[in-house]
Amino acid sequence: MISAAGPGMIEAEGLVMRYPTGRLALDGATLAVAPGELVVVLGHNGSGKSTMLRCIAGLLRPTAGMVRVAGAELTRLTGRRLANARMALGMIFQHAHLVRRRSVLANVLCGTLGRHRSVATSLGALPWSEAAFAEQCLDAVGLVSLARQRADTLSGGQAQRVAIARALAQRPRAVLADEPVASLDPEAAEEIMRLLRSLASDEGMPVVCVLHQPALACRYADRILGLSQGRTVFLERAESVTPHQITALYEGRAA
């Protein structure tokens, strides 16, 4: 078990997000993800799915609504306390965002910095006391053999797996992924989805993943949330989502 404090629940209730430009990106979206569950959010561009993820991650403050992660109400926290609460969330982006000139292991160790706020780590020293744990995280994504390699020598899929290992090194209690396979080839995409699946099934994490591929969603998710114009169109078990529902979701753009 990688998470020390144990997985926590992700809850988002009645999220409304109106941008300063007046655009309504979210209009009452609600989602609760239990430990061990993988929920995929689908929707066309501009449906509000990335906005929703960023609200849950505490990167955006919703105009109305509540976000709670592992018991901490992110929407009521600010500054340092928000930053501390966010540490419970492991975030995976579309691009791996590794520090390219550093080794794979150093990149994973960067995930532990939040727990090691000292003068030395502020000046650039890595918390090597966590090296064994970082290797354990790399092992979880199957890349422990590449620990000493420089990050810029990795393939896109490998880099994304290292990014997942870095998120694990943070000892998260929940995982968010924002289009994690959008820039990967199909084989690497499957590999990443299998990893996210096992984070939920084996590590017991709640996982929310924004995707553009309905086929992957149906295969890997427990439940699928369909968003259109910031509203929930459906939230159902993956096996009961019909092709018709998905077609209608993506046609919602014209409506």
Add this chain to the structure above:
Amino acid sequence: MNRIEQIVLPSEQRATPRTPQASRALPFLGVFLFLVLLGQAAIVVQARPQDLISGAHGMADILRRSFPPDFSKIGDTFEPALETLDIALFGTTAAVIMALPLAVLAARNTTPARPFYFAARAIIALCRAVPDLVWALLFVTAVGLGPFPGALAVSVHSVGMLGRLFSEVVEDMDMGAVEALTMSGASRLQVFSHAVVPSVLPSLLGIALYRLDENIRASLVLGFVGAGGLGFQLLTAMNLFQYRTVSLLLLVTFAIVMVAERLSAALRAQIS
């Protein structure tokens, strides 16, 4: 290096569709315009090839009188050579220290506020626009003859060159790692030292080394206006018609420039 790629690479794709007649006429027009420009340049610089021919005798005389180089004075070149190298080393180091904070202020993604951005850009532009030789003239007037005004001139001009290149590196930096580490709970200082520094440091070092190499060449010339080093020796020897000393000093200069260039290139290759 990225800049050059950006300029060079897309040009093939940039070609806009033109009518066949226009595309045939354009190169001729371009060549014609260039010849006109070249013609007026030849008139303005008063180019007279016959002067070269009539002056050949004088040049041969100088060459004869400067051969062989006076190697007995090689010991005397050591100190001015060291002075030249030190002007460049001191000037470049001081410039790097001043250019770093200026570059952070002058980069759109890191500047704290618009007024700082414009102020930093203005300082950098001023330092760069005035050539180092002119800075040297000003500093010689201000602090007197010697290597110190040379080092000041090198550093002020370099602040302009380095400030601009450094700020471009900071602006081109991949912000992804910064966002990822911020999300993971790292403090601002940790994000700076673990994401910003490792991604920009190699480029900054490479630029600084290249600048050092350029400054060695610059400090050779600065001596001509009284700012110490080999240039000053060269000027003195010329004025005293000691052409064999001149040729020796030129050889020493040549050796220093070659070695510095190779060394700087090798170090930069190591970094990237």
